[in-house]
Amino acid sequence: MFSIRSMQIAFIKNNRTSFIMEDVNFDVPQGHFLSIVGPSGCGKTSLLRCMAGLDQPSSGSIRFNNTQITSPSQGVTMVFQDYGNSLFPWKTVLGNVLFGMNRSTATKQQKIATAMGHLASVGLASHSRHHPWELSGGMQQRLAIARALASGAECLLMDEPFASLDAQTRADLEDLLLRIWADGERTVVFVTHDVDEAIYLSDSILVLGGSPTTVQRTVENTLARPRHQLETRANPLFSDLRTTIHGLLVSGTSQCA
Template sequence: MSKISSIIPNSIIIENLSKSYNQSIKSKSNYIIENINLNLKGGEFFILLGPSGCGKSTLLNIIAGFIQKTSGKLLINNKDVNKPGRERAMVFQHPDDSLFPWLNVKENVEFGLRMNKVNKEERSAISNKYINLVGLAGHEKKFPYELSGGMKQRVQLARVLANNPEILLMDEPFGALDAQTRRIMQRELIRIWSETKKNIIFVTHDIQEALILGQRIGIMSKSPSASIEKIYNVNFPYPRNITSSEFNEQYENLLADLEEETHLGLKEKVIRIGGGHI
């Protein structure tokens, strides 16, 4: 991968990135992910798609700075990343893990601003803006226990946006929602992304969700030693029509690639367990 000659705002450059949790063993199977290469420009909606356990969340956590890479390069705005930073924010699958139950909606959204010593009037104006943006106007005084799963996820998203990160890292954020709420949240996320122009990396194992949301979709192979095997460009416009022939053709292509990666991963596992025989 060639080096960039100038800084692209909100860009993410990953070169030959690998992660091992047992560096004393010098074997390929030691790596969770290996030789990941990715180049994201600012404002892009990028999907990491792959089977459960393939290392998608590991890669996302490395980009967030929560865990350290073993080798390779990770640059954001042409600067090396090895710890969390304010330009990045994570949205988790389960909002209960990140919301404070003793704070109401408005207080939860304002929490990061208060920690950064933003004055009260400015905090209130910013929180109102993002509460409205995620469709929670009128629910400001409610506590998390009074909210549905979809509403909690909206609160988490509003709190992240209120801190104005350049990059949103989303780890299967709609995976725990019912189908109807999930569709609503997908539409809302597209609207919010189109209004804010954030760089989004969204992890999912759902092909339809990937096609509804992403501009590009990176398919990950099965762990161990997972990598991004192929990147699809999704060129049809938003909102995506899931019944169109174009959508379904792309779906079938993605499904075939995922099934191939899963089959290869299972075959390699059998070879290792069986001493080289299937």
Template sequence: MTPDLLEFDQLAIHLGGREILSPTSFSVARGEFVCIIGPSGCGKTTLLRAAAGFVTPSAGAARRHGVPISGPSREVAFVFQDYGRALLPWRTVQGNIALALEAAHIPADQQPARIAKVLATVGLSAHAAKFPAQLSGGMQQRVQIARCLAQEPELLMMDEPFGALDAMTRESLQDELSSLVRTTGLTVLFVTHDLEEAIYLSDRVIALRANPTANKPSLAAMVEVRIERPRDQLLTKEHPEFLRLRRELYGFLGHH
């Protein structure tokens, strides 16, 4: 059995006197791609931030390799939705990627090779000297992903990274991300509002509910996605199991 990389043990979070996340427990195996869905305000991003060490739990614990998470780690990379604000406009593409290496104190003479490697991985080798304003939204998001890859994390957190992109760019990046994860063996925790995106990308979908109570805790559903990889934007979405999962999860989201 693949050992768990990440574990949520009765994790609860209160902010401003309100219970954002009721005691929630589940684990994420090494190499697993897990998507988190749910209505606005249900605590998806807050859960992600707790797993990244940005938010301190009010009760319970989040653990990585069995050790309580007490703060950010270079083993964990975080891709934000707002790629425009995540990049420094006065730095080139390679300069933005270098930020991760500078923070890790990688010697300057070792940085060019690592930057070239991740640029090739995300298909931006020809754009290394450009500034963010010279890139499309999809390319800017690729830069943010490349910067995360440069730090060579074992766990990638992604908070609606494709939500602001047009449909065709989003689908292209979904396929690139899926290929990247298969190649690198990264473990991914991915927040999205897009139900089809969650099913298409993940090995498992975690559904959260807003306004949890004792009788209706935050964790509402946990669904395995047993659809073969690699997946196809057209054929996979016509697969009977994909349609079944979509109906099941849509029923949950529609109810909430």
């Protein structure tokens, strides 16, 4: 699916090159759920944007299904943290999802049927004629997920999509995302600052840190699936994983000092 090799991200200021990320290497197998955690400002969003083809790394290789990423790929879609600004306020809920299908060659009726199916999967079928500004924050993020699913992409790149939501809505959307991931056999790369969220969702967690940023370690997660908000978080392995990841984050942050 994804293969990142010797990737560097740098910027030039006052004729001097400063590296944000250096020698980043990792793989994301098909159907895998990978979370990425790291200190603020370490380049998590920049990395995700390069994987989406929205930006280009300074050097190195990012390949998706053995093809070099040089521009946005039809097989990859991104769900942003600022979901409110990523939706079209003048379009209805249904219209926003249909926009995600603009490359589809299906008939109008087929597109509508498919879009309504995606809205049903996120619990918004009864709101298809509403506009985004008539929805709560959690519902707007559900809409953003439905639009991403409608694109037919094999891989969802998600940049802290639940960060601004209240705890209960966040938990509900975590479980919704796991159901969608399990049902659709999609690959998910999920950026978050919340270590517990990363553990709850993921097959593995990529820990970033250092200065310039590099991969500290990829932590494999063997917690059983399906996951449950109470039972999974009460598992002693959950606590062990949290301790391990926090230790790596502290180590990586100290390298930045």
